[in-house]
Amino acid sequence: MRALKFLVVTMGVLIVAGTVALVVLLVQRAGRGGGSSLPPMSLELPAGSRIVGIAGAEGRFAVLVQRPDGDRIVFLDARTGRPVGEVIPGAGVPVR
Secondary structure (H helix, E strand, O other), rough: OOHHHHHHHHHHHHHHHHHHHHHHHHHHHHHHHOOOOOOOOOOOOOOOOOOEEEEEEEEEEEEEEEEOOOOEEEEOOOOOEEEEEEEOOOOEEEEO
């Protein structure tokens, strides 16, 4: 009878310890926010410009910008935050 009580208490302690460990791991992983953070990104835009939309794909961000001289799609490298190309919609030819 003593052995049975010992086993029940031991298993109860293990269940509680395992549950606490699981909760601690979940809280730690949730606090990371997805792993890596993005670098600071900036665009030098002329006065009167505005960002209309942003989309991400394959390590780059495409930013649709309305400028006084016409719309542009600017591509930013997700690792460095620097512009890597620009397209004028309708022209189909990269500017840079």
